[in-house]
Amino acid sequence: MSDTPTLALVSATIDMNYLRPAFEAACPGIELRIWPDLGDGNDIDAVVCWEPPPGVIATLPKLKLIQSLAAGIDHLVRDPALPDHIPLCRIVDSQMASGMAAYVAWAVVHGQRHMGAYLAQQRAGEWREQPVQHPPQHRVGIAGFGALGQACARTLLSIGYAVRGWKRSASEVPADLAAVSLFHGDDQLADFLSGCDTLVCLLPLTEATRNRIDARFLAALPKGAHLVNVGRGDHVVDADLLMALASGQLGAATLDAFRTEPLPAGHPFWRHPRITVTPHIATRTPASVIARQTLANLSAILSGRATEVAIDRHRGY
CATH class of the missing domain: 3.40.50.720 (NAD(P)-binding Rossmann-like Domain)
Incomplete structure (x- = not known):
């Protein structure tokens, strides 16, 4: 200029x-x-x-x-x-992608390896082993398989997790992601969700994805699944998420994005024992x-x- x-x-x-x-x-x-x-x-x-x-x-x-x-x-x-x-x-x-991949890997490992339980046990002075599941036995689904989703997939694959991805329409992905099971479109969404022990939301926020993670969506996941939302707060219907946790359909949630930010002081997410809240810091x-x-x-x-x-x-x- x-x-x-x-x-x-x-x-x-x-x-x-x-x-x-x-x-x-x-x-x-x-x-x-x-x-x-x-x-x-x-x-x-x-x-x-x-x-x-x-x-x-x-x-x-x-x-x-x-x-x-x-x-x-x-x-x-x-x-x-x-x-x-x-x-x-x-x-x-590119630094945003690496930061997001690091956060998602932390969230997946933290949930899959029961790190929250270990932290509570430490505070209680309790020595007790939680069930150990090897990464290839744990299926991580990434909803929103663009540049950020693909960066997360590479990191998770390198650790040994079984990774699947979902996006709106079919498209080619890089050769180094050949091990990822790919799904696309609404017709394949249920099949995708049924194989997600952990679901990572990296969807763009559009009118089609607003409120997408509702009771019906969560019911399609395996019972006890872990939701990691690093997309937008408006993807998730808060009341449906709380109901899924209460019923045991959802085992845990790690949330980095919220409908109102900062998250209001009285919001039930703050003190829920199976929700981990971070203040929109997954990557910068x-x-x-x-x-x-x-x-x-x-x-x-x-x-x-x-x-x-x-x-x-x-x-x-």
């Missing part, structure tokens, strides 16, 4: 000041405005967002790029006033990557070129 751009950093839930050093290092002289102090907005070229307040983006008349802070865009497209003529881009980050993209990709996307748009990570709004990803 020949001229330094003006960017708005907008979020209703996090302090976006943490991005300032990375953008200033990547583009000396850049002007950054952090919501709610956006000025009149007429000279803002791009907006970098995480859960922006509804209607704010529509007040920026000369905007050329809407950049999500993460791989997902559901936090943006639920704004009914979001302009539909402005390119919308997501972050693609470094600020330097966000700055670099945002500026590259803006440069492509200003040069009349298509960006490589533009979103198909009709699909939702």
Whole structure:
């Protein structure tokens, strides 16, 4: 870019000041405005967002790029006033994939090897062996078999787990994932779920996947299965999850995403003995990557070129 751009950093839930050093290092002289102090907005070229307040983006008349802070865009497209003529881009980050794979591997091992029980036994001063199951005997299903799902599959395969994947439509996968049992489409969903001792949700959030993990979905899993949700909170019907745990249909849940974040203090997930809560930290993209990709996307748009990570709004990803 020949001229330094003006960017708005907008979020209703996090302090976006943490991005300032990375953008200033990547583009000396850049002007950054952090919501709610956006000025009149007429000279803002791009907006970098995480859960922006509804209607704010529509007040920026000369905007050329809407950049999500993460791989997902559901936090943006639920704004009914979001302009539909402005390119919308997501972050693609190899470090995000490795971070997600590490979290998912931890969650699977933590559940499959009864680590929660061992921690409780330590606090009680109790020496007792839980049942030992070798990884090849434990089937891990990944719902949402895109880049992040495939990274998780590689890590789980390397440990020895039996891995299966499900996605909306059939497509080729890399040769190194030939050991993964693949399923696609609604017609194969029940077969996929029936073989998941642990189910990892990495689905994109679309109208088709919102509330997808409900009572019927959970009933298709083997009794006592473990749910790991690293997708979005709106994938899960909270009441149905609690009922499945109460009945024993679901054995445990590890949750990193919630309908309301931060998770409200009185929410039943906090103190449930078979739910592990983490505060949406499964993986994070470094600020330097966000700055670099945002500026590259803006440069492509200003040069009349298509960006490589533009979103198909009709699909939702």
